[in-house]
Amino acid sequence: MSGKQIKQQADKTRRGFLKAATAGTAAATFGAVTLGPKEAQAASFDAEYDVVVCGGGGAGLPVALFSRWLGDKVVVYEKAATLGGTSFKAAYWYWVPNNAAMQKAGIPDSKEHFLRYVARLSQPQSFDPKAPKLGLSDWEYSMCEAIYDSSSVGTELLAEKGALPYRHVAPVPDYFAEMETIGASGRVLFPKDGAASMSDGGQVATRTLSTACRRDGVTVRTSHRVQKVILNDKREVIGVEVQNDEGTLRVKARKAVIFATGGFTHDPELRKNFLSIPAYGGCAAMTNEGDFIRISSTLGVQLRNMNYAWMCPISFEKAIAKDPSMIGCFSVAGDSMIFVDKNGKRVVNEKLHYNELAQKFFEWDGANAQFPYLILTSIWDQRAQDHSASHEYGRLIVPPGSDDRHVIKGATLEELAANIDARLQKYASHNGGMRISADYVQNLKATIKRYNEFAASGKDLDFHRGERGVDLLFNGNVKEEPGRKNPTMWPLSDKGPYYAAFVTGGTLDTKGGPKTNPEGQVLDIADQPIPGLYGVGNCVASASGRAYWAGGGTLGPIIGFAYRAANAAHKEPVRG
Amino acid sequence: MKSNLIAGSLVAAALCTTPALAADDLAAAKELTVRQCSQCHTFEKGEKHGQGPNLFGLIGRPAAAVDGFVFSDGIKEALQGKTWTVELLDQWLTDTLAVAPKAQMVYFQDEARVRAKLIRYLESLK
Numbered sequence: 001m002s003g004k005q006i007k008q009q010a011d012k013t014r015r016g017f018l019k020a021a022t023a024g025t026a027a028a029t030f031g032a033v034t035l036g037p038k039e040a041q042a043a044s045f046d047a048e049y050d051v052v053v054c055g056g057g058g059a060g061l062p063v064a065l066f067s068r069w070l071g072d073k074v075v076v077y078e079k080a081a082t083l084g085g086t087s088f089k090a091a092y093w094y095w096v097p098n099n100a101a102m103q104k105a106g107i108p109d110s111k112e113h114f115l116r117y118v119a120r121l122s123q124p125q126s127f128d129p130k131a132p133k134l135g136l137s138d139w140e141y142s143m144c145e146a147i148y149d150s151s152s153v154g155t156e157l158l159a160e161k162g163a164l165p166y167r168h169v170a171p172v173p174d175y176f177a178e179m180e181t182i183g184a185s186g187r188v189l190f191p192k193d194g195a196a197s198m199s200d201g202g203q204v205a206t207r208t209l210s211t212a213c214r215r216d217g218v219t220v221r222t223s224h225r226v227q228k229v230i231l232n233d234k235r236e237v238i239g240v241e242v243q244n245d246e247g248t249l250r251v252k253a254r255k256a257v258i259f260a261t262g263g264f265t266h267d268p269e270l271r272k273n274f275l276s277i278p279a280y281g282g283c284a285a286m287t288n289e290g291d292f293i294r295i296s297s298t299l300g301v302q303l304r305n306m307n308y309a310w311m312c313p314i315s316f317e318k319a320i321a322k323d324p325s326m327i328g329c330f331s332v333a334g335d336s337m338i339f340v341d342k343n344g345k346r347v348v349n350e351k352l353h354y355n356e357l358a359q360k361f362f363e364w365d366g367a368n369a370q371f372p373y374l375i376l377t378s379i380w381d382q383r384a385q386d387h388s389a390s391h392e393y394g395r396l397i398v399p400p401g402s403d404d405r406h407v408i409k410g411a412t413l414e415e416l417a418a419n420i421d422a423r424l425q426k427y428a429s430h431n432g433g434m435r436i437s438a439d440y441v442q443n444l445k446a447t448i449k450r451y452n453e454f455a456a457s458g459k460d461l462d463f464h465r466g467e468r469g470v471d472l473l474f475n476g477n478v479k480e481e482p483g484r485k486n487p488t489m490w491p492l493s494d495k496g497p498y499y500a501a502f503v504t505g506g507t508l509d510t511k512g513g514p515k516t517n518p519e520g521q522v523l524d525i526a527d528q529p530i531p532g533l534y535g536v537g538n539c540v541a542s543a544s545g546r547a548y549w550a551g552g553g554t555l556g557p558i559i560g561f562a563y564r565a566a567n568a569a570h571k572e573p574v575r576g
Numbered sequence: 577m578k579s580n581l582i583a584g585s586l587v588a589a590a591l592c593t594t595p596a597l598a599a600d601d602l603a604a605a606k607e608l609t610v611r612q613c614s615q616c617h618t619f620e621k622g623e624k625h626g627q628g629p630n631l632f633g634l635i636g637r638p639a640a641a642v643d644g645f646v647f648s649d650g651i652k653e654a655l656q657g658k659t660w661t662v663e664l665l666d667q668w669l670t671d672t673l674a675v676a677p678k679a680q681m682v683y684f685q686d687e688a689r690v691r692a693k694l695i696r697y698l699e700s701l702k
Contacts, residue, residue: 081612082683089627193678203648203680210682211673222683223612245608245690286615324615325626391646401644403624 030294033241034231040238040576048252049075049219051569052240053260054226054292057085057285058092059537059558060260061209062154064218065163066566072255076213077224077242079287084206085262086284086509086538087555089327091393092194092201093172094559095187095552096151101168107186111148117184118144121176121547136543139515143543146518146564147557154563155189155556163212164205165192173469174550175353188552199392224249229257229295229533237532238575256532256569258520260562263309263510263538264290266322274306274512277362278371280319280430282507283312283328283394284538292539296514299533300524304541306512310554311358314506315396316375317406320430327394328508330354331474334384334397335490338451339376339503342436344417344443346451347373349463351471351488355548361505375431377420379444379500381493387479395476396501408500413448416498417441423502448492458485465489508554511542520565532575534565605697612694616681619701628681632701634660650678665695 051067056078098109119134126135133141158164172188191204230239239252264270265284312328348360365372389399410416454460466488521529616628629645639655654676669691671684
């Protein structure tokens with residue numbers, strides 16, 4: 001059958017829905033269907049493309065564009081009604097080693113230097129600068145090499161085509177830039193038309209990427225949820241089953257199906273069984289429910305890095321409320337502000353950057369068999385409220401008139417403590433019956449007194465707040481105080497009113513899933529590619545372990561893998 | 577479901593007139609709208625804004641002006657001074673970027689039938 005005939009038949013059957021089930025009301029079933037040689041004929045498909053991309057977010061839109069620019073006929077199926085996925089909510093910094101702007105500015109960034117940095121942070125226990133692969137496994141090493149080799153290539157192509165023009169924010173340091181011999185600055189790029197505060201890149205990038213998709217002839221279908229892959233009798237992936245508001249479509253992929261469907265932040269069962277931590281959720285798009293984990297479970301894949309996630313502190317109450325607009329606390333606001341535990345004591349540097357700060361909530365107290373810091377309370381005064389309130393970066397101190405249901409108030413510390421305790425009791429079934437301790441107010445007053453001394457001297461002798469460059473990077477708005485040494489700290493007022501909010505650790509998304517090779521091909525248990533099946537982004541295994549290398553350490557590498565996957569998929573044989 | 581689809585097509589055809597629909601069509605329209613839009617929007621009177629503004633009373637109110645919601649420059653440039661009508665909402669849902677090229681909201685819906693359902697529900701919020 002000629003290509004033209006196939007197309008005509010496919011068009012004729014486009015509306016031939018398999019069944020009239022409504023997405024969202026019918027229980028979703030995931031997995032694979034195998035078609036025999038006859039069924040695999042084009043006639044049984046509702047539509048046909050070279051490349052089917054599942055997911056229209058930070059991985060799916062770039063991979064669709066790269067495929068299209070190679071000449072492939074491409075469709076994007078996005079489960080949500082709008083595009084962008086988690087990346088829409090993100091600041092959309094993207095971390096690109098040895099990027100073109102660095103080269104132009106003469107900032108050196110050798111491959112060796114880059115690999116040392118990622119190896120040290122991803123596998124600190126096996127890191128060995130003298131070992132040929134620095135203590136990484138062969139797979140981890142090859143994935144990290146791919147990031148260095150391809151992220152900039154993909155980035156430049158997206159920029160040249162006007163799909164994602166960027167500006168270089170050279171001064172932004174890697175999160176561990178101060179580590180001797182391995183840290184760097186200059187790898188962070190940001191969408192060109194984004195705000196000066198660099199918080200709205202996701203909205204800008206979603207707009208420019210999706211405009212380019214439609215300009216260049218990528219078919220984009222929103223409110224379409226991919227539920228199954230379709231295999232032929234040779235166990236090659238030749239398409240997908242997609243559910244939309246009216247029923248189920250069968251779609252043929254002549255060359256490849258590329259999953260870019262995000263992680264499992266919003267699937268409590270997968271979270272509970274795979275993550276190493278009892279997180280309440282996170283700020284990923286609400287549609288990130290681990291679809292690819294479930295779909296691929298019938299295909300003999302190798303799940304990797306399932307225990308770790310890209311982490312950030314989140315509002316405990318917004319997570320329980322499943323607030324879809326929640327954004328993680330990427331910048332903890334306020335100088336006259338502290339975090340305290342249920343005993344009214346500080347336990348952490350509040351300005352530690354998000355991925356590392358989020359780990360603190362999951363520290364285990366073996367003697368008492370509990371997570372003592374699972375929920376901490378941020379406490380601030382009127383001064384911080386007046387000068388540090390913001391809509392950006394998921395800050396808990398928000399301007400008047402905005403949604404402040406997560407904020408607890410008190411005219412005095414005594415009243416605040418009583419209100420905190422009352423609010424905790426509202427969530428007894430979520431927090432194990434947590435209450436504040438009997439000596440909370442007394443401890444809190446002592447904590448504030450000690451903190452205020454640190455703030456006055458500029459030296460946090462307990463937790464070293466504000467000592468690292470990255471603490472300052474995410475300090476947020478604070479009142480100008482001429483002459484102070486440490487802009488992250490200021491004494492809390494001895495007069496009310498006071499404010500508080502519950503904070504816990506969350507995931508901006510998970511980073512485990514089927515293992516792929518550096519070309520994005522999903523591997524079977526014998527480490528062989530499953531023909532026609534690709535994965536990019538947070539739906540597949542990241543080689544980063546627990547590390548969050550830098551701002552944009554998610555999206556920059558994803559662009560590299562998207563570029564490689566599109567190129568490998570383009571070379572696939574056309575399958576029947 | 578089938579009857580909803582047929583009714584939906586009629587709405588699309590009669591978009592500029594006032595469609596008379598049964599309560600179950602409104603329920604279906606609500607279900608679809610909540611599923612598609614609640615990631616960013618709230619619908620009940622007095623509900624807090626999400627990533628997008630609360631949509632209660634949308635039809636007939638000035639565009640890009642709601643108490644307590646900060647609109648992006650892209651939305652303000654394109655929509656300020658306009659009033660939300662059924663026609664403007666239909667254009668908006670067809671392709672937000674065609675109406676406001678720098679809008680934060682990236683939504684496009686080719687199917688008039690689906691747009692009609694969304695409009696049917698949003699119109700009822702008063």
